[in-house]
Amino acid sequence: RLAVGLGRTGGLGQKLVAGVLRQAVTQLARRFIAGTTAEEAIAAALRARRAGQAFTIDLLGEACVSEEEADAYQRRYLELVRTLGEVARTWRPDPRIDQAPWGPLPRVNISVKLSALYPYLDPVDPRDSARAVKGRLRPILEAARAHGAHIQIDAEDRRLKDLTLRIFMELAEEDAWRTTRDLGVVQQAYLKEAESDARRLIDWARRRGTPVTVRLVKGAYWDYETAHARLLGWPVPA
Numbered sequence: 001r002l003a004v005g006l007g008r009t010g011g012l013g014q015k016l017v018a019g020v021l022r023q024a025v026t027q028l029a030r031r032f033i034a035g036t037t038a039e040e041a042i043a044a045a046l047r048a049r050r051a052g053q054a055f056t057i058d059l060l061g062e063a064c065v066s067e068e069e070a071d072a073y074q075r076r077y078l079e080l081v082r083t084l085g086e087v088a089r090t091w092r093p094d095p096r097i098d099q100a101p102w103g104p105l106p107r108v109n110i111s112v113k114l115s116a117l118y119p120y121l122d123p124v125d126p127r128d129s130a131r132a133v134k135g136r137l138r139p140i141l142e143a144a145r146a147h148g149a150h151i152q153i154d155a156e157d158r159r160l161k162d163l164t165l166r167i168f169m170e171l172a173e174e175d176a177w178r179t180t181r182d183l184g185v186v187q188q189a190y191l192k193e194a195e196s197d198a199r200r201l202i203d204w205a206r207r208r209g210t211p212v213t214v215r216l217v218k219g220a221y222w223d224y225e226t227a228h229a230r231l232l233g234w235p236v237p238a
Helices: 002-007 012-032 038-050 067-088 126-146 158-172 194-208 222-232
Strands: 108-112 149-153 183-188 213-217
Touching: 038 067, 067 108, 067 126, 067 149, 108 126, 126 149, 126 158, 149 158, 149 213, 158 183, 158 194, 183 194
Parallel strands: 108 149, 149 183, 183 213
Antiparallel strands: none
């Protein structure tokens, strides 16, 4: 209300509005954005650990538009894995977040959006999409294994959900990763298909023979999914 009132006064009021909005956006961003460099992300991760909190780090941005940009994202993920992994070895152990009933937990957890690794990711072309994405993911997984990091395949909009699950499961069944626990996927609870997807993952994990991590989240695309479905006259999936 203050910003709206000041905005109507023009001149000085508009400058004050800009300042108020800038400060509000900055404060909101600081809650979710750890930094713009690996060093800033490390500092944020260490603050979380000192508070007894585990963390997952993602690179902001998705849906790359070129092969060059996809390569750049891969390099940034590799840098993040290596930098965080090396620093994490120096952190003081904290059994609250480093141990679970089934064994030790990775100190470094990184979320990867598949749309950042291939500009033509499309469920209409699942074979080529999977081939390209897995080609860029394997070096990241190899680096994660070398540095004791966990890789979580992130969820995006519903259009990519089934393709994301397919790529995750195909990769996790490869000989190199069949026995690893440090590979997981995100599930969005707001999707009406969430329960059937969970049962599908459970059945698959039993056949695979090694547990995988499923991070259950509320989901961040509700507005988009709802508006998109209503625009096209489709049932709302969320």
